[in-house]
Amino acid sequence: MANVKASAAVSHVGKVRSNNQDSGYAGRRLFLVADGMGGHAGGDVASAIATQRIAEADADYPSAPAAAAALEEALASANRRLAETVRDHSELTGMGTTVSALLVRGDGVVLSHIGDSRVYLLRSGELSQITTDHTFVQRLVDAGRITAEEAMVHPRRSVLMRVLGDVESSPEVDTMMLDTRPGDRWMLCSDGLSGVVAFEDILEMMSADVGAKQVADRLVKASLDGGAPDNVTVVVVDIGEPPAPETPPLVVGSAAAPLAFGAAAEPARSRGIRLTPFRPHPVQETHFEPDSADFFDELIEEDERRRRRRTIMWGLWIVLLIGAIVAAFALGYQWTQTRYYVGEYNGRVAIYQGIQQDLGPISLHELHSETRIDIADLRTYDQQRVEQSISAGSLNEAIRIVKRLEESLD
Template sequence: MATVKASAAVSHVGRVRSNNQDSGYAGRNLFLVADGMGGHAGGDVASAIATRRIAEADGDYASAPDAAAALEGALIAANRELAETVAEHSELTGMGTTVSAVLLDGDRVVISHIGDSRIYLLRSGELSQISTDHTFVQRLVDAGRITAEEAMVHPRRSVLMRVLGDVESSPEIDSMVLDTREGDRWMLCSDGLSGVVSFDELHELLSADAGAKQVADRLVKASLDGGAPDNVTVVVIDIGDPPAPATPPLVVGSAAAPLAFGAAEPVRARGIRLAPFRAHPVQETHFEPDSADYFDELIEEDARRRRRRRLVWSLWIVLLVAAIVAVFVLGYQWTQTRFYVGESNGRVAIYQGIQQDLGPISLHELHTETTIDVADLRTYDQQRVEQTISAGSFSEAHRIVQRLEESVD
């Protein structure tokens, strides 16, 4: 039977956000990450309520199907509790949270997931992403409209299509039961990590010969080194022997601290004390309903954005080409104001333009061929004519020819 050898949970506010809306939980059999949304007074509340409620499913079960039913039921119950909280506190309308959770049951692991937090598995040196993001850009990737690399920088990469919250009474939750074995390393994280640190770097950090806590700390540091524009939460679970000693569950992020919001009288939501509300600026939410009509609308908006981008780039290209053509025309016109004295058919001649060529384009042409034989010139003057003598105008070139003619013996 697979057992938890070690586990760790670490959460950090990041380098930009003023508060931590993430929550993480590392218990005996249950491990989860929740990333709240809905502004300063909503995201932290949502992830904390969901984490506290789902943590009640941390226990032993007779079978993996029983564990799967309990975990998915806990997510549905958390969704209901969030809706009830919003009904009592209208200022929290629109708050929600992602949840990625794993529940160990013998040699099986039960997974429940909604949103864009992620679950990874490192097995035999190979790293795999187990969960699928419920985001607009992931839909675009699945539809073949953009690549995974383009999704990392897409302007709508933060738009969620599914979350727990006050939007749907029965949200669609991804659930699965997988095998686990000794030597497996599971990692759960919010998008504050996966949106900053590349897959290859995640693979390198998770493959390190280090304990779960050290690896979790290194992952958070990698996000901070990358700028950490969002909160970052990581839970690492190592499967193997000997089993970890019994310790109290570890709660990190907003679920580990008292929350303040709501009416004048404090209320309670499953162990969380809700003190009087303090006004804060509400940050832009990043959830939109997972409906076909809305998805088609976003697709069309994305297509319009691409068309506008192509139009702008086309305009810049046209302007660039026009500028290059203008420079070439003006440059060519300038060359035609220049003259030089050289040789043509053995005689001294005046050329219009400059001596150089621009690829196949000649920048000079014969203007006047004189009757002066180059062979009749003095040796010094012959060399000068063969090497060409520059002149700023035709009259200056004509004077040079006159001097050469006067020097003929």
């Protein structure tokens, strides 16, 4: 029998957002995270409505299939409730929410998941991401078009392909039944954590020998330390003995506050506005796009056009840079050819055009004229000066230097 030894839920608005569109729930058997979308108008409402409805499935079930059916029905019912709310409040059109829910039953768990919130499992020191993001960039990763690292900074990383809301009457939800055992630590989170904190850092904090509440607090703090450009919500569930004492369910985020629509919601939301002197990460509004092959192909084509434009722009910049370097070299070389110096050539005094230095294999000087003055006939001081070269600002000045050397022989 899998017992919930301890659980915790923590949610934070982050450092940039004006209101918290995340919701979290930690109950007796059911745990979930919902991340609302729809901008300032309805993301918080969507996650709150979904959380309140799905929380009604927090109960005991005679079998894992029964638990899975109940959880699936809870998400479907939440989707209908969101659509009904939009019909009654048109200002909320387009709102939706992700949901990642975990129901502990017997020696296993039932997971239902839609969107880009995530479920992780720490078992025997190894951390695994259990859910797969329903996002455009995840499709690109699965298709081998980009890497997971590139997905983190992709311009379409906020495009969701599946959500609950008024966008689809029957959205496809991933549901799975998995085993669990004492010592397992489950973690559910919104992308405010997974999009900021590295997998290795999540593993380190999840592996710490501390309670569920401390782990959740540390994960949220890590997101805040990383700039927290989005709301961040974390739910941690520890499996083991003894079972956790009976406590009231914990609700965090937007679901913890009374629902408010339209103008009535603005005063409450505006109190949450916080200004920051800098924005450490670009904030992108999550939005839904239809999960169809045709539309996916259109996005791929658009992405390819963007990549080609970016390649062309980089090519133009490289050409301009090379042109600037060539122009600078040409101007520099022309300047060197306005200079002269007096030096040695075959044991005699000679006049050179340019400067004595070379630029790698490129010579910056050439012999202009050779005189009849032997270096050996010069005074020791003049010999040293000629051998080291005597700079001249012009050809006339170089000629005057040669005449002075010639006069010194008399």
